[in-house]
Amino acid sequence: GAGxxxxxxxxxxxxxxxxxxLGTIAGLYETASDLLCARSGAxxxxxGSTATIRRATRQIRSLFDRDTCQFPPPGLDHADSGFAVVDxxxxxxxxxxxxxxxxxxxxxxxxxxxxxxxxSTADGIAAVxxxxxxxxxxxxxxxxxxxGALVLMQDDxxxxxxxxxxxxxxxxxxxxxPAELTSRKSAAEIRDLLAELGEPNCPxxxxxxxNMISVxxxxxxxxxxxxxxxxxxxxxxxQATSRVGRGGTHGLVVAAFNNARARDRSHYETFCSWHGxxxxxxxxTSVTPFASRAIDKALHAVLVILARHLVPGMADxxxxxxxxxxxxxxxxxxILQRVEAIDPDxxxxxxxxxxRILDGWVARGxxxxxxxxxxxxxxxxxxxxxxxxxxxxxxxxxxxxxxxNSMRDVEPSTTFKxxxx
Numbered sequence: 001g002a003g004x005x006x007x008x009x010x011x012x013x014x015x016x017x018x019x020x021x022l023g024t025i026a027g028l029y030e031t032a033s034d035l036l037c038a039r040s041g042a043x044x045x046x047x048g049s050t051a052t053i054r055r056a057t058r059q060i061r062s063l064f065d066r067d068t069c070q071f072p073p074p075g076l077d078h079a080d081s082g083f084a085v086v087d088x089x090x091x092x093x094x095x096x097x098x099x100x101x102x103x104x105x106x107x108x109x110x111x112x113x114x115x116x117x118x119x120s121t122a123d124g125i126a127a128v129x130x131x132x133x134x135x136x137x138x139x140x141x142x143x144x145x146x147x148g149a150l151v152l153m154q155d156d157x158x159x160x161x162x163x164x165x166x167x168x169x170x171x172x173x174x175x176x177x178p179a180e181l182t183s184r185k186s187a188a189e190i191r192d193l194l195a196e197l198g199e200p201n202c203p204x205x206x207x208x209x210x211n212m213i214s215v216x217x218x219x220x221x222x223x224x225x226x227x228x229x230x231x232x233x234x235x236x237x238x239q240a241t242s243r244v245g246r247g248g249t250h251g252l253v254v255a256a257f258n259n260a261r262a263r264d265r266s267h268y269e270t271f272c273s274w275h276g277x278x279x280x281x282x283x284x285t286s287v288t289p290f291a292s293r294a295i296d297k298a299l300h301a302v303l304v305i306l307a308r309h310l311v312p313g314m315a316d317x318x319x320x321x322x323x324x325x326x327x328x329x330x331x332x333x334x335i336l337q338r339v340e341a342i343d344p345d346x347x348x349x350x351x352x353x354x355x356r357i358l359d360g361w362v363a364r365g366x367x368x369x370x371x372x373x374x375x376x377x378x379x380x381x382x383x384x385x386x387x388x389x390x391x392x393x394x395x396x397x398x399x400x401x402x403x404x405n406s407m408r409d410v411e412p413s414t415t416f417k418x419x420x421x
Contacts, residue, residue, distance in 0.1 A: 006037040007044050015050040016235050018063055019285030025407045027063045027289030028298050031338055032305040052235035055284040062287035065338050093251035097271040101259040109228055109256050110152050114160035121173050131200045132223030132249035137207050139227045139240050146208050153178045153206055178206035214239040220247030227255040230264050234281045290339050290346040300357045300401050306331045318367045318380040325358055
């Protein structure tokens with residue numbers, strides 16, 4: 001609005017997360033964001049932060065259409081990054097590899113978990129460190145594996161724990177129901193759980209977590225982690241395991257490898273040399289904002305954003321006539337200019353898609369609302385879920401293009417309810 005200036009600086013944390021489907025859709029929406037934030041042709045500066053990235057120049061070009069300058073530049077001493085200096089006396093992390101060779105992965109997982117849980121209460125551990133090892137953080141690559149472990153931790157682990165305690169002539173540790181940190185929990189439940197995990201007398205002995213744990217979870221108390229199988233990417237492995245050992249206690253990370261999987265077996269066989277140069281193995285990420293599937297899903301939304309905010313009179317009226325189309329022409333050209341800089345091979349396809357979207361928008365005539373899933377009024381857009389539901393039920397879907405509700409959920413979601421007959 002009048003009197004308000006666009007931002008001059010954009011801070012983008014966890015830059016490595018903007019890859020794959022999320023990075024692709026985010027890069028497409030950045031096209032609109034850039035045009036909205038530009039002032040007299042000057043775009044805001046973007047400052048990105050990450051510890052695990054490769055081919056950053058290509059990724060940043062695809063995401064933000066900008067040149068890259070690394071700060072601070074690589075120095076002469078690996079122990080001084082410019083932001084931090086290595087302290088050899090501070091607690092770090094110890095990595096231990098365990099293979100399931102000769103036994104099933106489920107048996108290996110539960111026996112290692114039981115041994116760690118029982119050992120964390122041993123008399124040899126100083127009282128000041130006992131709280132840090134009191135909670136076992138178990139990481140899983142998939143919710144399906146985590147669900148199976150939920151039962152395992154309440155049955156098999158308790159029996160193995162009792163067996164270990166008897167063999168060591170110790171009292172068996174009492175276990176409560178494991179806590180869970182996954183997308184199946186609400187935001188309020190996750191907030192309360194993270195607060196409890198930070199307390200010295202945390203009531204949770206076992207925390208089962210998905211890859212949600214690898215981003216933004218900074219709890220200095222956590223010091224004990226069990227990784228079930230090698231994560232899909234090295235960046236994910238580095239980010240997830242760095243959640244432990246962040247406080248005054250040494251972190252212990254035990255990776256349980258599935259011997260039946262070639263990738264897990266390879267990482268176990270080269271465990272020491274691989275961990276000695278872990279950051280060298282970080283994979284390059286893929287961001288393709290102008291790929292055909294991304295164009296189908298979100299290119300029309302980019303035009304809608306620009307029309308609502310930059311074309312006078314369209315904020316409250318989604319109807320597009322020939323005059324309005326002429327006003328959108330500079331934005332169409334700006335999008336094509338961005339495609340030329342990022343992925344010139346897709347320029348012809350994007351031009352055809354833009355013209356098709358504009359032709360369809362004009363042909364729809366008078367529209368009453370920008371978005372309406374109820375079907376009571378003529379709307380420009382329809383949610384991807386509602387469009388999929390109408391198509392599945394045989395109901396004639398409106399001409400409104402299906403539109404994403406979230407950049408993270410790139411496919412329509414369906415809710416299942418189990419009813420008693």
